[in-house]
Amino acid sequence: MPRQRKRGGRDQKKQNANGDFVQKDESGQEHFNDVEMADQHQGYQGNNQEFNSFNGHGQRYEIDEQTLGYFKGVENTIDDPPFETAEDMRLFVDNVYEEVLGKEAELAQSYACSLILEKLLKISDQFQLRVFADKLSGRTVEMFTNPCASHVFQTILTLGADVVEKDMTEEKSEEEVNGEQGTLPSMEELILQMVEDIKGSVGALMSERFASHPLRVLLYVLAGKRVDEEGDTKGRFRSKKSKKFKTAHDFNNKLSSRASATRKVPDSFKNALRTLTNQLALSSSETEMRTLAVHNVGNPVIQLLLELQGDDKEGEKVKTALLDRILWGIASGEETEHVQKERKSWFETLVRDKSGSHLMEVILKVAPNKVYSKIYKSHLKGKLQKYSLHPLSNFVVQSLFTNARKGKHVDAMVGEMDGLQAILKSGKFGVIRSMFEASARLDRQQETVVQWLREALGLTDEAKSRQFFAPCLMRMQTLADVETLPRDQLKNTYAFHLQGSLIAQAIMKMPEQQNTVLVSSFLAQGTELILPWCQSPVGSRAVEAIVSSDHVNGKILKKITRDFYGSYVSLAKDKFGSHVVERCWGVADIETKEKIAQELVKREYELSEDFIGKGILWTCNIDMFKRRREEWIEREKGFQRRKEMFKDILGEDAGTKRKR
Numbered sequence: 001m002p003r004q005r006k007r008g009g010r011d012q013k014k015q016n017a018n019g020d021f022v023q024k025d026e027s028g029q030e031h032f033n034d035v036e037m038a039d040q041h042q043g044y045q046g047n048n049q050e051f052n053s054f055n056g057h058g059q060r061y062e063i064d065e066q067t068l069g070y071f072k073g074v075e076n077t078i079d080d081p082p083f084e085t086a087e088d089m090r091l092f093v094d095n096v097y098e099e100v101l102g103k104e105a106e107l108a109q110s111y112a113c114s115l116i117l118e119k120l121l122k123i124s125d126q127f128q129l130r131v132f133a134d135k136l137s138g139r140t141v142e143m144f145t146n147p148c149a150s151h152v153f154q155t156i157l158t159l160g161a162d163v164v165e166k167d168m169t170e171e172k173s174e175e176e177v178n179g180e181q182g183t184l185p186s187m188e189e190l191i192l193q194m195v196e197d198i199k200g201s202v203g204a205l206m207s208e209r210f211a212s213h214p215l216r217v218l219l220y221v222l223a224g225k226r227v228d229e230e231g232d233t234k235g236r237f238r239s240k241k242s243k244k245f246k247t248a249h250d251f252n253n254k255l256s257s258r259a260s261a262t263r264k265v266p267d268s269f270k271n272a273l274r275t276l277t278n279q280l281a282l283s284s285s286e287t288e289m290r291t292l293a294v295h296n297v298g299n300p301v302i303q304l305l306l307e308l309q310g311d312d313k314e315g316e317k318v319k320t321a322l323l324d325r326i327l328w329g330i331a332s333g334e335e336t337e338h339v340q341k342e343r344k345s346w347f348e349t350l351v352r353d354k355s356g357s358h359l360m361e362v363i364l365k366v367a368p369n370k371v372y373s374k375i376y377k378s379h380l381k382g383k384l385q386k387y388s389l390h391p392l393s394n395f396v397v398q399s400l401f402t403n404a405r406k407g408k409h410v411d412a413m414v415g416e417m418d419g420l421q422a423i424l425k426s427g428k429f430g431v432i433r434s435m436f437e438a439s440a441r442l443d444r445q446q447e448t449v450v451q452w453l454r455e456a457l458g459l460t461d462e463a464k465s466r467q468f469f470a471p472c473l474m475r476m477q478t479l480a481d482v483e484t485l486p487r488d489q490l491k492n493t494y495a496f497h498l499q500g501s502l503i504a505q506a507i508m509k510m511p512e513q514q515n516t517v518l519v520s521s522f523l524a525q526g527t528e529l530i531l532p533w534c535q536s537p538v539g540s541r542a543v544e545a546i547v548s549s550d551h552v553n554g555k556i557l558k559k560i561t562r563d564f565y566g567s568y569v570s571l572a573k574d575k576f577g578s579h580v581v582e583r584c585w586g587v588a589d590i591e592t593k594e595k596i597a598q599e600l601v602k603r604e605y606e607l608s609e610d611f612i613g614k615g616i617l618w619t620c621n622i623d624m625f626k627r628r629r630e631e632w633i634e635r636e637k638g639f640q641r642r643k644e645m646f647k648d649i650l651g652e653d654a655g656t657k658r659k660r
Contacts, residue, residue: 075116104135114148140197144211161221163187195272207298222273223308224265281321289325299355303362361399401434410444420456429499436506469521476500493536505545540576547583572616
């Protein structure tokens, strides 16, 4: 399964004196190669025929020249539509479907025509989409396993989910009620037929190269989750190659930013999802499930099955069954000596496997509290420092911190870590970030982790810490690296590290005693160095966190907002700086707001001509400020009183905040 993030480089494999496969990690230490261990581990090679690759599928159809030429013309019409009305486009699509009647399966399995077919489906109305899907009914397994048709089915499912949701919220047309459309199944029935088609082969489809992606889309649709292929950062719905090709050749089909992440689905979909998960979780053997756990194509499907389970009794039952089969009865409490030994050996393989480590991240996220505690105590406790330095296992440690359930978990995990110097040096900044976020969220070990970070950055001296803590943190570099930088280099925000900004944001959720080290260093930088922060995507988030923190006193906030005098116009026109202006406006007193408003009024025309600047004029209500000053003052005072009244409810979002 293609990754969006690198999880360690390719390490050379070799055999040691005993003939075991080993590889060297980043520290130069040898360890067993995870893939070879998974292959050689007794019982982990699936023997069930259902889990073996399909035979006879995956062929591509060669389309005759006449049909191919016709379809190329169709593509040109879609890319540069001459239609004057929606009815003209509907008639065009009808004519195309009539022209290719009886050839739907061949076209879907053609390399040249499948992408054009996807474009055609996206401009088809609901009835046309249902007609096409009905033509392929009963051939779902064949289509899922085809390298071209699998993409067509992903499009059918994605568009079909919209149709089902619309059918649930709108009344059926008179035409449908009177049955003038014959016996054409509804989109809900067509999707349920797909489930019925694959029910007996779902285990094999999970590990099939081409079928895995449409299967994941189907699971998402059944669970009522909205499929957003544009925001598919983890490659769940499209491989990197597929996504890149569609971006280059396909017309825009982005999901609206206002669309909800969930959608309404009928009860039949929920029952179908339960049927599929039961087929896998309750019918599959432990050997089959553990084979899929380290399979680069089948593994992401198991992740989805775990994440999509509800919190009801049935969902917990399926989740428990999956966890038991993957981790040797860990949820049911089976603790014989043999089971413990096998589970320990398998766990070591899983956390250091390229696919298995991803699955462990999800397991720690969805596992019940009892299972989470058991995983930590039995398999991770005492090994966090070692795993934190591993190119793959460090992601499991991050998930362990991120999903900590109780304060005592953070106490135990931080307690066994031996500072942050080695982790910082190895570049595993995500471990540090997850540790700080868990510490801030559960209010535990905050003083310890902040002190460790200072020591790791080489900032034991108070004076040096006050001057260099913020720039060192934002670059995730030590004092020795930052202290010698010329002033021009200190202004270079391209050197900022995302993880450093996230750690700074976590620190600002801690009490004043812990965040003082960052705030005092931030103030020591001076406006000349801070302004570039405000205009960078990484630095602006850190500035926002400082300004909007509930743990910074009013005097410091007043100093920060006043330090920006003379720069508010330039910030207001900047994509990132405008958010800092909004945060400053949200915490400013009425006197400071007047001065900011006066600064904006002087260059109102310039701001009104700027797309982003117009938003700031509206936020600060500059039109009222110019014409009805007294009313503006009373309005802002009233807003301030309401904000203070509901501060405990609104928290740091009490100020004005726009979605980026």
